[in-house]
Amino acid sequence: MSQPHLRLLFSREHIAERVQQLAAAINRDYPDGEILLVGVLKGSFLLVADLARALGRPCLIDFVRLASYGNETSSSGLVEIRKDLELPIRDRDVLIVEDIVDTGLTLEVLYRHLLQGRPRSLKVCALLDKRCHRQAAIEADYVGIRLEEGFVVGYGLDYQERYRHLPEIYLLEPGA
Ligand code: 5GP
Numbered sequence: 256m257s258q259p260h261l262r263l264l265f266s267r268e269h270i271a272e273r274v275q276q277l278a279a280a281i282n283r284d285y286p287d288g289e290i291l292l293v294g295v296l297k298g299s300f301l302l303v304a305d306l307a308r309a310l311g312r313p314c315l316i317d318f319v320r321l322a323s324y325g326n327e328t329s330s331s332g333l334v335e336i337r338k339d340l341e342l343p344i345r346d347r348d349v350l351i352v353e354d355i356v357d358t359g360l361t362l363e364v365l366y367r368h369l370l371q372g373r374p375r376s377l378k379v380c381a382l383l384d385k386r387c388h389r390q391a392a393i394e395a396d397y398v399g400i401r402l403e404e405g406f407v408v409g410y411g412l413d414y415q416e417r418y419r420h421l422p423e424i425y426l427l428e429p430g431a
Contacts, residue, residue: 257264258430259301259427259428259429259430260427260428260429260430261356261408261409261425261426261427261428262417262426262428263423263425263426264423264424264425264426265400265409265410265423265424266378266423267422267423269400270382270399270400270410270422270423270424271305273382273399273400274293274302274305274306274309274382274399275309276399277306277309277371277382277397277399278306278309278310278311280352280395280397281310281350281380282310282327283310283347286298287312288313288348288349289312289313289314289315289347290312290313290314290315290348290350291311291314291315291316291317291339291342291344291347291348291349291350291374292306292307292314292315292316292317292350292425293318293319293344293349293350293351293352293369294318294319294352295318295319295320295321295351295352295353295354295361296318296319296320296338296420297320297411297413297420298353298354298355298411298412298413298419299352299353299354299382299411300318300411300419301410301411301419302352302354302382302410302411303316303318303352303388306352306380308358315342315348317340317341318338319327319336319338319339319340319365320336320337320338321334321335321336321337321361321364321365322334322335322337323335323360323361326374332363334360334361334364336364336368339356340372343372344369344372344373344374345372345373345374346373346374346375347374347375348374348375349372349374349375349376349377350377350378350379350380351365351366351377351378351379351380352380352381353368353379353380353381353382353395354382354383354410354411355381355382355383355385355402355407355412356379356380356381356383356384356385356386356393356395357385357386357388357389358388358389358390358391359385359389359390359391359392359394360391360428361388362379362381362391362393362395363391363393366379366393377392378396378397379393379395379396379397380395380396380397380398381395381397381398381399382398382399382410383398383399383400383401383402383407383424384394384398384399384400384401384402385401385402385403385404386401387403387404388397405426405427406426406427407424407425407426407427408421408424408425408427409421409422409423409424409425410422410424411425412424414427
């Protein structure tokens with residue numbers, strides 16, 4: 256792709272509002288007590304930070320890193336765990352925090368892997384959901400924004416490691 260063009264899709268205010276709504280829904284569903292947030296690196300680093308503060312309750316935080324093989328903007332379905340959890344999850348309420356669920360193949364591998372740690376509960380929170388691309392039979396329990404088509408960057412999401420720092424979410428359009 257030559258120099259890509261970024262088209263604003265979601266402002267920082269819109270994202271902040273959706274994160275607050277996610278936190279409110281999570282707080283309604285979970286009984287008192289700690290939730291263990293498992294952020295999926297690198298894309299979820301901003302969401303984990305904002306969600307943890309919006310929840311306003313005791314949380315434990317851990318991260319995993321997965322590598323999925325594919326071309327620049329689509330996944331092949333081959334997923335490898337590059338960095339595993341550092342905290343034990345047995346008998347804990349665990350919430351996977353994902354930037355985006357696309358085919359669902361990455362999430363499916365992670366979900367099955369975490370189940371082996373025998374958490375008390377295991378749910379998924381995703382800021383973005385491209386449901387029409389789904390190939391795996393898995394859904395997020397909490398979804399901030401549903402998307403139809405396109406490859407997005409910003410608010411943690413990258414294209415070739417760029418744009419993660421942007422506070423808004425943009426659609427990446429091929430350059431001229
Ligand atoms: P999956 O297809 O397995 O659901 O998605 C795996 C990963 O692909 C996501 O966690 C994310 O890192 C990346 N991905 C999927 N769609 C997009 C997108 O629109 N933009 C960016 N930057 N990454 C994406």
